[in-house]
Amino acid sequence: MWSQCRPAIVVFVILSAITGLAYPLLVTGIAAVAFPWQANGSVLKNRSGKAIGSRLIGQYFSDPKYFWPRPSATSPVPYTSYNGPLGDCGSASNLGPTNPALFAAVKRRVARLRTADPAEKGSVPVDLVTSSASGLDPDISPAAAFYQVDRVAKARGLPVAEVKKLVKQFCRGRDFGILGAPRVNVLELNVALDRLSSAQRAAGHGPR
Amino acid sequence: MTPNAWIQMGLFLLVLVALVKPLGAFMARVYEGQPCGLDKPLGWLERLTYRFAGIKPDQPMNWKTYAIAVLLFNLLGGLVVYALQRLQGFLPLNPAHLGAVSPDLAWNTAISFISNTNWQSYSGETTMSYLTQMLGLTVQNFVSAATGMAVLVALIRGIRGKQTDNIGNFWVDLVRGTLYILLPLSFVLALILVSQGVVQTLSPYKKVQLIQPVSYVQSTTNAAGKTVHQTVWVKHQVLPLGPAASQIAIKQLGTNGGGFFGQNSAHPFENPNPLSNFLEVLAILLIPAALCYTFGRMVGDTRQGWAIFAAMMIIFVPLMIGCVWAEHSGNPKMAALGVNQSSSALMSGGNMEGKETRFGVTDSAIWATATTAASNGSVNSMHDSYTPLGGLVPMWLMELGEVIFGGVGSGLYGMLMFVIVAVFVAGLMVGRTPEYLGKKIEAFEMKMATICVLVPPALVLVTAALACVTVMGTSAIENPGAHGFSEILYWASSVGNNNGSAFAGLGTNTLFYNIAGGIVMWISRYFLIIPTLALAGALARKKPVPVSSGTLPTHDALFTGWLVATVVLIGALTFLPALALGPIVEYLHLWH
Numbered sequence: 001m002w003s004q005c006r007p008a009i010v011v012f013v014i015l016s017a018i019t020g021l022a023y024p025l026l027v028t029g030i031a032a033v034a035f036p037w038q039a040n041g042s043v044l045k046n047r048s049g050k051a052i053g054s055r056l057i058g059q060y061f062s063d064p065k066y067f068w069p070r071p072s073a074t075s076p077v078p079y080t081s082y083n084g085p086l087g088d089c090g091s092a093s094n095l096g097p098t099n100p101a102l103f104a105a106v107k108r109r110v111a112r113l114r115t116a117d118p119a120e121k122g123s124v125p126v127d128l129v130t131s132s133a134s135g136l137d138p139d140i141s142p143a144a145a146f147y148q149v150d151r152v153a154k155a156r157g158l159p160v161a162e163v164k165k166l167v168k169q170f171c172r173g174r175d176f177g178i179l180g181a182p183r184v185n186v187l188e189l190n191v192a193l194d195r196l197s198s199a200q201r202a203a204g205h206g207p208r
Numbered sequence: 209m210t211p212n213a214w215i216q217m218g219l220f221l222l223v224l225v226a227l228v229k230p231l232g233a234f235m236a237r238v239y240e241g242q243p244c245g246l247d248k249p250l251g252w253l254e255r256l257t258y259r260f261a262g263i264k265p266d267q268p269m270n271w272k273t274y275a276i277a278v279l280l281f282n283l284l285g286g287l288v289v290y291a292l293q294r295l296q297g298f299l300p301l302n303p304a305h306l307g308a309v310s311p312d313l314a315w316n317t318a319i320s321f322i323s324n325t326n327w328q329s330y331s332g333e334t335t336m337s338y339l340t341q342m343l344g345l346t347v348q349n350f351v352s353a354a355t356g357m358a359v360l361v362a363l364i365r366g367i368r369g370k371q372t373d374n375i376g377n378f379w380v381d382l383v384r385g386t387l388y389i390l391l392p393l394s395f396v397l398a399l400i401l402v403s404q405g406v407v408q409t410l411s412p413y414k415k416v417q418l419i420q421p422v423s424y425v426q427s428t429t430n431a432a433g434k435t436v437h438q439t440v441w442v443k444h445q446v447l448p449l450g451p452a453a454s455q456i457a458i459k460q461l462g463t464n465g466g467g468f469f470g471q472n473s474a475h476p477f478e479n480p481n482p483l484s485n486f487l488e489v490l491a492i493l494l495i496p497a498a499l500c501y502t503f504g505r506m507v508g509d510t511r512q513g514w515a516i517f518a519a520m521m522i523i524f525v526p527l528m529i530g531c532v533w534a535e536h537s538g539n540p541k542m543a544a545l546g547v548n549q550s551s552s553a554l555m556s557g558g559n560m561e562g563k564e565t566r567f568g569v570t571d572s573a574i575w576a577t578a579t580t581a582a583s584n585g586s587v588n589s590m591h592d593s594y595t596p597l598g599g600l601v602p603m604w605l606m607e608l609g610e611v612i613f614g615g616v617g618s619g620l621y622g623m624l625m626f627v628i629v630a631v632f633v634a635g636l637m638v639g640r641t642p643e644y645l646g647k648k649i650e651a652f653e654m655k656m657a658t659i660c661v662l663v664p665p666a667l668v669l670v671t672a673a674l675a676c677v678t679v680m681g682t683s684a685i686e687n688p689g690a691h692g693f694s695e696i697l698y699w700a701s702s703v704g705n706n707n708g709s710a711f712a713g714l715g716t717n718t719l720f721y722n723i724a725g726g727i728v729m730w731i732s733r734y735f736l737i738i739p740t741l742a743l744a745g746a747l748a749r750k751k752p753v754p755v756s757s758g759t760l761p762t763h764d765a766l767f768t769g770w771l772v773a774t775v776v777l778i779g780a781l782t783f784l785p786a787l788a789l790g791p792i793v794e795y796l797h798l799w800h
Binding site: 004005008009012019021023041055060070077079080096103106107110135142143174176182190194 | 216253257346349351383386404405406417419420446454471475485548556560565570571592593595596599690691694794
């Protein structure tokens with residue numbers, strides 16, 4: 001047994017150095033040169049160069065003039081991606097399919113959408129009233145975006161057709177037509193929406 | 209189910225099957241010590257390791273020496289992972305200033321990662337420093353996988369050995385498997401993943417300003433004992449970063465499954481888009497599937513490997529279709545609430561609770577099936593929120609003993625135990641001494657195989673029962689009714705079969721769950737490795753018997769069917785009563 005101690009220790013040290021230091025550092029180095037933007041969190045900047053979020057991490061919007069993202073079960077507020085070393089920011093709801101709390105939450109969310117836009121009578125796309133796995137889902141389905149167009153247009157005093165056009169512009173189909181599901185990036189859409197509003201204001205078509 | 213769901217499943221299986229032979233043949237060359245192409249650029253590292261460690265690569269080991277080497281190496285790994293977690297506060301590469309991990313959690317995590325389970329009772333971004341993630345967890349992602357593969361290769365050498373004690377040299381199998389198989393594949397996958405948006409940096413977490421600030425009401429108790437409500441405004445979001453891609457690549461390829469971030473492969477920084485998702489889910493099954501071919505090549509009859517691969521596929525494919533179907537069907541109670549779950553060109557539809565928009569239900573359910581067929585356990589959706597039957601599929605796949613692909617190495621050596629049981633039962637039926645690949649299967653071999661087949665189910669049922677009858681166990685339950693029992697059963701199935709996925713509502717970062725889980729993961733890994741190596745030793749010493757007219761062919765459709773029946777029967781008989789109390793009764797509640 002003792003004869004195996006030296007190989008155990010030496011092999012462990014060498015393999016640790018290779019797989020635990022050399023390998024991640026080499027990947028980090030190559031990533032920093034080849035894909036610096038992606039490797040550092042795909043951070044979006046506004047025109048003045050200020051970081052306004054990550055393209056991949058959702059943000060919470062509750063104002064009727066913005067497109068709302070999917071419900072998020074993170075705490076203390078939705079879409080908390082990190083809340084300090086002691087803050088367990090949580091995540092998914094983990095509600096089971098028969099849990100009354102799930103149905104109560106869905107009911108509440110449907111009611112909130114209906115209150116914000118009483119004219120919209122159609123059934124609500126499921127992703128808009130169910131919480132995501134990460135609590136940070138950056139996307140909603142195109143159906144969920146179109147569902148909100150009337151409310152957003154009204155709140156901003158923009159023509160519905162303009163807003164719809166913008167949503168269409170940000171709709172992404174499945175990757176290569178096959179993989180994944182169709183989606184719209186909410187943060188990008190809302191940033192573009194703010195730009196559209198200020199462009200309209202500048203052109204004198206501001207809110208009446 | 210939509211046509212797209214069928215196309216996605218078909219594409220996944222097609223690419224997987226196409227890669228089995230090339231990768232399987234390559235791995236056979238690596239373990240046979242033949243030139244494999246990569247020994248040119250990396251051979252110096254291999255030779256350097258042997259020189260410093262005093263290893264003579266062609267020195268044979270008998271099964272006991274091999275087992276001692278495995279256990280020593282794993283023990284050392286466990287101690288280092290434990291120490292890194294406890295001491296990380298004093299060590300470098302800790303930009304988030306994370307403190308020492310509690311002893312019970314550190315124990316659980318150490319065993320979890322050395323045993324290739326990668327159960328996580330913590331969130332990486334709030335618990336583990338960059339150094340712990342790299343030097344502790346990433347290392348074990350590699351070497352626990354390489355250990356599993358080494359044990360498999362030792363068993364193969366036992367099967368084909370001719371009256372010898374030699375089942376190979378663990379150090380050589382470990383080093384070659386890590387350097388020539390896991391490292392190059394991970395390196396390539398990690399870089400592709402970074403290009404898609406998986407983070408890879410040593411920079412500290414990044415703070416960004418929110419477009420719309422959010423407020424919440426914080427309730428605190430003041431000095432007078434009164435509750436005070438205070439509105440707090442959140443204006444920033446902190447993006448957790450780190451060297452994630454390098455860990456995620458090996459986490460998937462080595463059937464480890466421990467996420468860099470708490471939300472695992474559902475976290476957009478781990479799995480940013482459908483393409484990264486496709487590559488990651490493919491990586492889960494890649495090596496376990498290809499090892500079937502490696503096995504066939506190494507025993508000198510590739511048909512033997514394909515027969516086992518076919519048996520795995522026959523169980524895997526219907527379960528995958530079932531899971532995708534169940535999740536597409538959605539939750540029947542939603543329609544009455546005014547919710548639209550139907551799939552269309554504009555939305556995934558289906559049961560979207562706990563799933564990500566970019567994956568939809570199809571990619572989520574494919575992943576759930578693959579990650580539990582293999583003992584990976586990473587998740588891109590929350591299994592706790594699956595429909596009752598959708599959640600039954602991953603649970604039962606683990607309960608089959610992690611032999612439908614299973615862990616790298618461990619899945620196939622587990623399946624070979626079922627093969628021996630199948631051969632034995634068939635032999636009893638026709639009244640002949642059972643044999644497999646020219647080796648007589650006798651009392652000792654059957655004892656070892658039976659231990660390997662029965663230890664995990666016994667562990668699962670006993671620990672699930674224990675958790676169900678103690679307050680320590682039941683107080684962690686989050687969902688009421690039958691689903692609460694499912695949460696416990698899923699936990700026990702996961703740790704008892706070294707999978708590591710969870711019905712995550714169960715709050716398992718408690719003393720009871722951390723310690724019990726640690727013990728169970730330890731038993732189910734090493735109490736299977738030892739009998740497996742003992743079996744390898746016993747088979748190696750046997751004299752091969754020539755094929756005769758009475759030999760049961762083990763490469764044809766009949767035997768494949770027989771093997772499927774054996775696995776399914778044992779899995780069903782053992783777990784149907786427990787499943788009836790959990791997902792099945794929940795299904796009846798929901799739909800009737």
